[in-house]
Amino acid sequence: MELVTQVLAGERRALARLISSIENDGPTARQALAALYPHTGRAHIVGITGAPGTGKSTLVNEMAKALRRRGQTVGIVAVDPSSPFSGGALLGDRVRMRDLAGDAGIFIRSMATRGSLGGLALATADVVKALDAAGFDVVLVETVGVGQAEVDVARTAHTVLVIEAPGLGDEVQAMKAGLMEIADVLVVNKADRPGAENTARALEVSLDLGRSHNENGWRPPVVKTIALDGTGVEELLDVAAAHRAYLRESGQWAARERRRVQSDLLRMLEQALLARLIERVGEAALESWVERVAARQADPYAAVEALLQEGRG
Amino acid sequence: MELVTQVLAGERRALARLISSIENDGPTARQALAALYPHTGRAHIVGITGAPGTGKSTLVNEMAKALRRRGQTVGIVAVDPSSPFSGGALLGDRVRMRDLAGDAGIFIRSMATRGSLGGLALATADVVKALDAAGFDVVLVETVGVGQAEVDVARTAHTVLVIEAPGLGDEVQAMKAGLMEIADVLVVNKADRPGAENTARALEVSLDLGRSHNENGWRPPVVKTIALDGTGVEELLDVAAAHRAYLRESGQWAARERRRVQSDLLRMLEQALLARLIERVGEAALESWVERVAARQADPYAAVEALLQEGRG
Numbered sequence: 001m002e003l004v005t006q007v008l009a010g011e012r013r014a015l016a017r018l019i020s021s022i023e024n025d026g027p028t029a030r031q032a033l034a035a036l037y038p039h040t041g042r043a044h045i046v047g048i049t050g051a052p053g054t055g056k057s058t059l060v061n062e063m064a065k066a067l068r069r070r071g072q073t074v075g076i077v078a079v080d081p082s083s084p085f086s087g088g089a090l091l092g093d094r095v096r097m098r099d100l101a102g103d104a105g106i107f108i109r110s111m112a113t114r115g116s117l118g119g120l121a122l123a124t125a126d127v128v129k130a131l132d133a134a135g136f137d138v139v140l141v142e143t144v145g146v147g148q149a150e151v152d153v154a155r156t157a158h159t160v161l162v163i164e165a166p167g168l169g170d171e172v173q174a175m176k177a178g179l180m181e182i183a184d185v186l187v188v189n190k191a192d193r194p195g196a197e198n199t200a201r202a203l204e205v206s207l208d209l210g211r212s213h214n215e216n217g218w219r220p221p222v223v224k225t226i227a228l229d230g231t232g233v234e235e236l237l238d239v240a241a242a243h244r245a246y247l248r249e250s251g252q253w254a255a256r257e258r259r260r261v262q263s264d265l266l267r268m269l270e271q272a273l274l275a276r277l278i279e280r281v282g283e284a285a286l287e288s289w290v291e292r293v294a295a296r297q298a299d300p301y302a303a304v305e306a307l308l309q310e311g312r313g
Numbered sequence: 314m315e316l317v318t319q320v321l322a323g324e325r326r327a328l329a330r331l332i333s334s335i336e337n338d339g340p341t342a343r344q345a346l347a348a349l350y351p352h353t354g355r356a357h358i359v360g361i362t363g364a365p366g367t368g369k370s371t372l373v374n375e376m377a378k379a380l381r382r383r384g385q386t387v388g389i390v391a392v393d394p395s396s397p398f399s400g401g402a403l404l405g406d407r408v409r410m411r412d413l414a415g416d417a418g419i420f421i422r423s424m425a426t427r428g429s430l431g432g433l434a435l436a437t438a439d440v441v442k443a444l445d446a447a448g449f450d451v452v453l454v455e456t457v458g459v460g461q462a463e464v465d466v467a468r469t470a471h472t473v474l475v476i477e478a479p480g481l482g483d484e485v486q487a488m489k490a491g492l493m494e495i496a497d498v499l500v501v502n503k504a505d506r507p508g509a510e511n512t513a514r515a516l517e518v519s520l521d522l523g524r525s526h527n528e529n530g531w532r533p534p535v536v537k538t539i540a541l542d543g544t545g546v547e548e549l550l551d552v553a554a555a556h557r558a559y560l561r562e563s564g565q566w567a568a569r570e571r572r573r574v575q576s577d578l579l580r581m582l583e584q585a586l587l588a589r590l591i592e593r594v595g596e597a598a599l600e601s602w603v604e605r606v607a608a609r610q611a612d613p614y615a616a617v618e619a620l621l622q623e624g625r626g
Contacts, residue, residue, distance in 0.1 A: 030614050033612070033614065034612040034613075034614045034615065035612075037609065037612035037613065038609050038612070040609070041609055051364065051365055051366075052364055053364075254607065257607045258603055258604070258607045261603050261606045261607045261613065262599075262603045264613055265599070265602065265603060265606065265613060265616055265617060265620070266587065268613065268614075268617045269587055269590060269617055269620060269621070270583045270584075270586070270587050271583075272617060272621060273583070273586035273587060273590060273621070274579065274582055274583050274586060276621075277582060277586060286575075286578070289578065290571055290574050290575045290578060291571070293574045293578065294567065294570045294571045294574045296350065296351050296353070296354055299346070299347040299348075299350035299351070300350065300574065300577055300578060300581065301343050301346065301347045301581075302347065303578055304578060304581045304582055304585060307578070307582060308582070308585060308586070308589075
């Protein structure tokens with residue numbers, strides 16, 4: 001397959017074509033990804049998450065620039081809500097493009113949160129695979145928002161950075177949003193603002209109270225950064241690299257690979273099974289059950305039983 | 314079924330037992346909910362979402378108190394991340410209990426974001442059904458975080474309030490997080506803080522630019538509140554009631570019911586189909602495919618094909 005050869009050779013236009021095909025969920029994408037799959041598994045996949053307003057995008061840009069100075073190539077996947085209203089995300093993207101475009105060692109792609117949740121997570125995972133196979137050394141996966149879906153996307157990374165900033169409200173956002181458990185590194189960005197010390201201390205105290213991290217031998221370091229002028233970004237890269245080394249040495253790298261593969265397989269199975277069922281029973285039958293349940297002529301559990309029965313065979 | 318009779322009679326302990334059973338996904342819950350289902354469809358389901366730090370919980374408490382003064386009964390479902398670290402959510406819950414407990418016209422339940430995404434959305438939908446059948450006039454569904462999963466939970470409400478607050482960062486959070494499309498009412502909470510006027514104006518401009526709302530005859534009002542002292546909460550309830558009346562008169566109420574039912578049925582089908590497949594092929598077969606894919610001995614698409622084939626029985 002020509003597309004596969006071109007992606008493996010690092011041709012940007014082929015990669016862009018493959019990613020568009022992934023987003024449209026075409027059969028081409030599946031065939032190409034199957035052929036590319038043996039070439040994946042080399043990139044360091046770094047997830048970046050945190051509440052809005054913590055400065056994630058700027059930090060990701062600075063990390064990319066610093067990685068380039070270290071001679072590494074960088075793929076960036078930004079999982080953004082896409083909407084006619086979300087001028088913010090689009091604007092951020094344009095700034096990013098101006099800043100980083102023109103460097104052949106950087107490839108940027110935004111993923112829209114259209115359609116189903118599982119669909120987005122799967123498409124994101126596939127884009128990461130494409131970048132991995134194309135030979136990028138580091139893939140930064142940035143998620144906007146602090147919801148469960150974003151946590152799920154970040155969880156499939158090797159190294160998860162949770163970004164916090166002082167003064168975003170009454171409490172430390174990461175603790176409120178349940179992000180502490182998935183953090184491998186905690187970042188206090190905008191560290192020149194008042195309250196940065198307090199935020200860092202609160203994170204340390206929270207780590208002292210939590211068990212899970214300390215048990216498996218890696219306590220998430222708390223790193224202070226000022227993304228706007230690049231302060232702390234080199235240290236952050238060092239810490240991320242140290243986490244990668246820890247994963248390799250402790251056998252955790254393989255464990256994370258298995259976790260990601262399992263979550264991908266289950267999502268793909270769900271999607272395929274539902275599509276097959278709907279094909280068998282027909283859209284009209286599904287619609288008619290929706291009508292009956294909405295009108296309280298049937299209960300949803302009976303509807304599901306009936307649809308499963310009809311789709312058997 | 315005794316449990317059903319007791320829930321319909323409004324017995325709190327029966328309701329609490331049913332909800333625990335929903336969370337454990339027991340067969341009792343399914344049977345009870347099937348029997349209760351014809352008694353649902355009366356409650357006004359109001360979703361409350363927005364970025365962390367906007368004061369959602371305090372606002373929900375004030376809304377509940379104000380609804381009680383209007384003689385209405387209130388169910389509250391708080392979809393919270395649950396973790397050993399998330400002291401914030403737990404603490405908020407305790408404050409809430411102290412504030413509202415002891416009133417038989419209020420029932421509060423927190424849902425943990427454990428397990429799968431679809432699982433949480435389904436469990437939340439079932440708890441809302443239980444509260445609806447138990448006769449609560451209004452059910453407030455509060456989601457922590459601004460992610461896609463939270464949006465999905467909120468989307469199943471009749472009326473969605475998106476909460477914003479001034480000074481939470483550089484931009485209006487709701488626009489950044491893609492929440493504008495799902496908002497039926499926009500709330501600027503903490504309206505006594507500097508920047509509240511700007512935030513309200515930014516929301517209005519954003520509404521002017523967006524199409525979808527204006528097309529179907531309801532432009533989301535922007536309401537200013539100060540949850541801490543109750544300012545604006547009465548107006549907020551009036552607006553929510555007006556939206557309910559609009560839904561009824563325009564036929565949108567039925568459309569939202571169908572949308573919710575469809576999303577529930579698809580999630581339930583996915584879950585049931587996956588469970589059936591895993592039962593057929595066995596956990597060991599799944600595990601062995603995960604190992605092979607993680608070791609790059611097979612690609613995920615081939616693994617899914619093979620598992621679907623094995624499960625065809």
